[in-house]
Amino acid sequence: MPRWGMVIDLNKCTGCGACVVACKTELNVAIVGPEESGKGRTMLCMDIFTFYEGEFPNVKTRHMPRPCFHCDNPPCTKVCPVRATYRNEEGLVTQIYPQCIGCRYCQVACPYTVKFFNWSKPEWPKEMRKALNPDVSVRPDGVVEKCTFCVHRLQKAREQVAVENRxxxxxxxxxxxxxxxxxxxxxxxxxxNAKHAVNKLKRSHRAFQVMEDLGTEPKVYYLSEMEIE
Amino acid sequence: MEISRREFLRLLGATGAGVSLAGLGCDSTWSVPDEMYERVVGAPGIETWKTSLCTLCPAGCGIKVRLIDGIPVAIGGNPLHPVNRGGVCPMANVGVEALFNPDRVTEPLRRVGARGEGKWEPVSWDEAIETVGSRLQGLRERNETNRLAFFTNHDNTLRSDLVARFMTAFGSPNLCVFGKNNASTLATYLTQGHKKPLSYDFKNIKLLINFGADFLDEGPSPVRFNQLYSEFRNRGEGRNVKIVHIDSRCSRTASISHEWLPVKPGTMAALALGIANVLIKDGQYDRGFVAANSFGFTDWKDRAGKVHRGFKALVEEDYYPEKVARITEIPARRIVELARTFATVESALVLAGGQAGNSSNGLYTLWAIECLNGLKGNYKDNGNISICQEPPFTELPEATMDEVSSKGLSRPGMTRSVTPFCFPENAVSLLPQAILQQHPYPIEVLFLANANPVFSATNQSDFVAALEKIPFTVSFNSFVDETSLYADFILPDHVFLEKYEVVHTVPTVPFSHLGMQQPVLEPLYNTRNTGDVLLQIARNIGGTVASSFPWPDYKECIQFHLQGIYERGAGTIFSERMDDAWLKFLKRRGWQVFEYSTFEEFWQVLLDNGGWWDPFPAETDFRTIFQTPSKRFEFFSQGLQREIRSQIPGTATGEEIRSLLQKWKIEARGDLAFLPHYESTRFDDSNPEFDLHLLPYNLITNIAGGGCVLPMMQELFGMLAREYWGSWIEFNPDTARKHGISEGDMVKVTSSKGSLEVKAKLLPTIKPGVVYMPVGLGHKAYGRFAKGIGVNPYEIFFEDYDSIGGVSSLTSTKVAVERIRGKEQA
Structure with a gap:
């Protein structure tokens, strides 16, 4: 059984934000508008954290893209009273939106703040609704959502390889x-899987996980920045 | 897919949804909510991909559009495109939002209300083009074709070439190009004698010194530079490129660099010359190149036997590190260190942009920086710098001109008459002055294509006044922007996913290339490609104007251009990445990667793959790029000397030159004016209470202003700063403390032009004494997602210009800040 995971090389990342935007369009994440954004309700399943180290003029800015870590020992699934979020057999922490009662326990339990609550029903102008991704349902209001590792793509890929018989x-x-x-x-x-790049990269001397000490066993690894020789 | 009403009802019935229709807020039993209709229509969900080009910004990245049942839903990068190599920026990724933006102009409009009011009535294309044509015809009959002006932006497209040709054929010198990086073109002109964009080869470099160019967030091609910067850091042990960034703010570009030198605004020239000083003192410059291929390095004698000061003497005397440290506020030790690294690595490149060129001493600054490349000998054969090569398009015969056009074209351009500057074609910001004074003649017809000075100029109110004065204005935009609000007609262009276009010769790219844009779906509305409209207008005028444009439509015009490439067999259509050696091998034997025997087949392969490039340009002798009077790289600019002399009738006396320099507000006198030097920057000194420098910066979510029609980009405008749908101002914590400001406070920013209220952010990445605001928000038009969101800093920018080039200075603004209320009350 595969164990899907991600490695992000911080030495290559420039913080351009393409991942943040690609995620929002792929998953039909709501554009909440100025008013809701002002209340801190901007929804970003993928986010980029910016850290500043040191003080002027010796300051170092670091960018860190942050998807859901799909922990092997996820704190969020344990608090869900209705099993709307659970870890599936391939290690993906998935959400069942129709089952979610909107209690937001999981949002609080996640130490990485990856979860968002749909405070209102996502709305797009009539013209723009055509441009939504048909592979992903638009969420109703009152449910929590987060990065899915684009699990709908896995379903499609499975169908594809089945057709191609491989x-x-x-x-x-x-x-x-x-x-x-x-x-x-x-x-x-x-x-x-030893054939996959992530398998090798996660064992790199630069590899680290975020807040490993919590015992969450995140499946997203980072490769730290290198200094110039 | 069409679905009959009967079938549709059957489908609804089958799912039992018929009962719940009332619950969905439908007023009648039989009406169906759009959402449902769409879901049913979209049922088969067949996925296709089409190759095209994104033109939301001038970079023109190759894209792959994902279509579901013919409707575009997502955009990714075209991996075959050699410029963006499969990458796209956030803006391109949500480009479909521009297509489906509900506030697009869907049909030609005629103004009915007052100018700027935004009241329109629909009008047919025929009528609109007829009206425009008769206006132009009128100008021709009165022999006043010069009274047509065209404001356009610089976007590397074939359309901009077509616009230039239209203006020549019609006979007007008033083609005004906004947003072109004019200052750096002029620096190239002074040192190398041509105004073509330069290309850079980063293959062999070990060190990159970047003077203020925020390549990762703005032009010429942000995606390419994000990839390049990333690659510089990951070439592998011992082969990595060290990047040093010089600016007053640690931009994203600086944050990816290895070192950041926080320079005082407007003093980069001094820093560049300080580095030159160390190089020259150490004798560590490329002596061979400087001796054989440069002019004015050492003192020299003119024909009359008069001795002139050379670059070497100037730099040695005036720019020793300690003095430069005082000017730039960068410790002398770091200047020496940087200079020594620069001198000792085998291959290093110096680039400039942003603040370096946009200040009152911008041209001298860029010139001084360019001289570092000269000292390093970067222009040699197989060197790091050469000229961007245009693709070998079919050579067009010159536009034919009759007497009327030749006469119109020979009149002086509007900018020439009012600007005191040496290179008036760059001083587009001074146009309002000329238009208002009607000197030397009034402008009667104005065409606007994607230029928006009412939003982006520092003298936007002057532009409004000028636009109100022009009797007839036509805008060719897809949206009603601030400038188009003052137009009489709006002839809407397609959005980039609906049309044919070619983007070629993007600056800095070291190989000639062109990208093909093709429609991925039928136009949604009654819009037309501006290229087609211009051709139609030319046809309607008739005579030589029509005969200069023999193509029935813009697509054929593009095909005509490409015919030359097809016939010459140069280069290759974008293909899977191949080993360079293998490609070269094929090429030498005259083989093509793709098979095609007719132009039609070539065209189809070209569209499918997204474009054409020539990875191996013909090798030219580097000496041919120097077209200066001395035919060498000029440290001492005889070109500038010549330009200045040409502005004075007869032989120029010293006195006359002095008065001209005074008019341009240049402090230097004598030889110094013709050498790169540090000219102290002019700031707005009207009020001693204005104690902070205000500078603008751009974000990748709004490259070249294109993000304002994309709601996703408006929401994520400041995604790294965690500011959504709003503007902010950045302070160094020290500066903020002195002004009693804390994080999140609302502050009032006041300049001599006005004031803005905006949220404060405290960041250690800003030099004390300087504040920064991102630009791109604060629109007064452009549809529901842009209007009234955030503030536009350009509204309060002090108006000043580069002393010689006439480019707007964006570093001259000084402001006072005052806390209005705290975060909790905001």
Whole structure:
């Protein structure tokens, strides 16, 4: 059984934000508008954190793209009273929107703040509704959502390889953010499969996970920046 | 897919949804909500991909459009395109929002209300073109073709070439190009004698010094530079490129660099010359290149035997590190360190942009920076710098001109008459002055294509006054922007997904290339390609104007241009990435990667793959690029000397030159004026209370202003700063403390031009004493997603110009800030 995971090379990432936007369009994440945004309700399944180290003039800015970490030991699924979020057999932490009662326990439980609540029904002008991604349903209001590792793409890839009568290979299933990254800073694949790049990269001396000490066992690894020699 | 009413009802019935129709807010039993209709129509969900080009900004990246049942839903990069190599920026990714934006202009409009009011009535294309044509015909009959002006932006498209040809054929010198990086073109002109864009080869470099160019967030091609910067850091042990960024703000470009030198605004020239000083003192410059291929490095004698000062003497005397440190506020030690690294690495490149060119001493600054490339000998054969090569298009015969056009074209351009500057074609911001004074003649007809000075100029109110004075204005935009609000007619263009276009010769790209844009769907509305409309107008005028444009439509015009490439067999259509050696091997034997035997087949392959490029341009002798009077790289500019002399009738006396320099507000006198030097920057000194420098910066979510029609980009405008749908102002924490401002406070920013209220952000990435505001928000038009969101800093920018080039200075503004209310009350 594959264990899907991601590696993000911070030495390659320039913080351009293409992943953030590709994610929003792929998953039909709502554009909440100025008023809701002002209340801190902007929805970003993929986000970029910016850190400043040091003080002027010796300051170092670091960018860090942050999807859902799809933890192997996820804190969010444990608090869900209705099993609207659970870890599936391939390790993806998935959401069942119709089952969600909007209690937002999981949003609070996630130490990485990856979850968002649909405060209102996502709306688009009539003309723009045509441009939504037909592979992903638009969420109703009152449910929590987050990065899905574009699991709908996995379903499609499965169908495709079944038609072609072969096994799923690296590159058949890639989330939108990884696909769009112009600098090739993001890698995706089966962490347990020695043929996949992520398997090797996660063992790099530069690899780290975020807040590993919590025991969440995140499946997103980062490769730290290198200093110039 | 069409669905009959009966079938549709059957479908609804089958799902039992018929009962719940009332619950969905339908007023009658039989009406069906659009959402449902769309869902039923969209049922088969067949996915196709089409190759095209994004022209939301001038970079023209190759894209792949994902269509579901013929409707575009997403855009990704075209991996075959050699400029963006499969990458796209955030804007291109949501480009379909521009297509489906509900506030697009859907049909030709005629103004009914007052100018600027935004009241329109629909009008037919025939009527609109007829009216425009008769206006132009009138100008021709009165022999006053020069009274037509065209405001356009610079976008590397074939359309801009067509516009230029139209203006020549019609006979008007008033083609005004906005947004072109004029200052750097002029620096190239002074040192190398031509005004073509330069291309850079980064293959072998070990060090990149960037003077203020925010390549990762703005032109010429942000995607390419994001990839390049990333690649510089990941070439592998010992082969990485060290990047040093010089600017007053640690932009994203600077944050990806290895070192950031926070320079005082407007002092980059001094820093560049300080580096030159160390190079020259150490004797560590390219002596061979400088001796054989440069002019004015050492002191020299003119024909009359008079000795002139050379660059070397100037730099040695005036720009020693300690003095430069005082001017630039960068420690002398770091200047020396940087200069020594620059001198000792085998291959290094210096680039400039942004603040460097946009200041009152912009041209001298860029010139001084360019001289560092000269000292490093970057122009040699196989060097790092050459000229961008245009694709070998079919050579067009010159536009034919009758007496009327030749006469019109020979009149002086509007800018020439009012600008005191040496290179008037760049001083587009001074146009309102000329138009208002009607000097030397009034402008009667104005064409607007994607230029929006009422939003982006520092003297926007002057532009409004000028637009109100022009009797007849036509805008060729897809949206009603601030400038188009003052137009009499709007002849809407297609959005980039609906039309044919070619983008070629993007500056800085080291190989000749062109990208093909093709419609991915039928136009949604009653819009027309501006290229087609111009051709139609030319045909209606008739005579030599019509005969200069023999093509029935714009697509054929493009095909005509490409015929030359097909016939010459140069270069290759974009293909899967191949080994360079293999491509070269094929090429040498005269083979093509693709098979085609007719032009039609060539055209189809070209559209399918997205464009054409020539990875191996013909090698030219580097000396031919120097077209200066000395035919060498000029440290001492004889070109500038010549330009200045040409402005004075007869032989220029020293006195006359002095008074001219005074008029341009240049402090230098004598030889110094013709050498790159640090000219102290002029700031708005009208009020001593204005104690902070205000500078603008751009974000990747709004490259060249294109993001304002994309709601996703408006929401994510400041995604790294975590500011959505709004503007902010950035302070260094020290500066903020001195002014009693804390994070999130609302502050009032006041300049001599006016004031704005905006949210404060405290960041350690800003130099103390300087504040920065992102530009791109604060629209007064452009549809529901743009109007009234955020503020436009250009409204309060002080108006000043580069002393010689006439480019707007964006570093001269000084402001006072005052806390209005805290975060909690905001």
């Amino acid at each position: 096994e799923l290979e690296e590159g058949d299933y890639v989330p939108a953010c990884v696909e769009i990254c112009p600098t090739g800073a993001m890698y995706f694949g089966d962490l347990d």
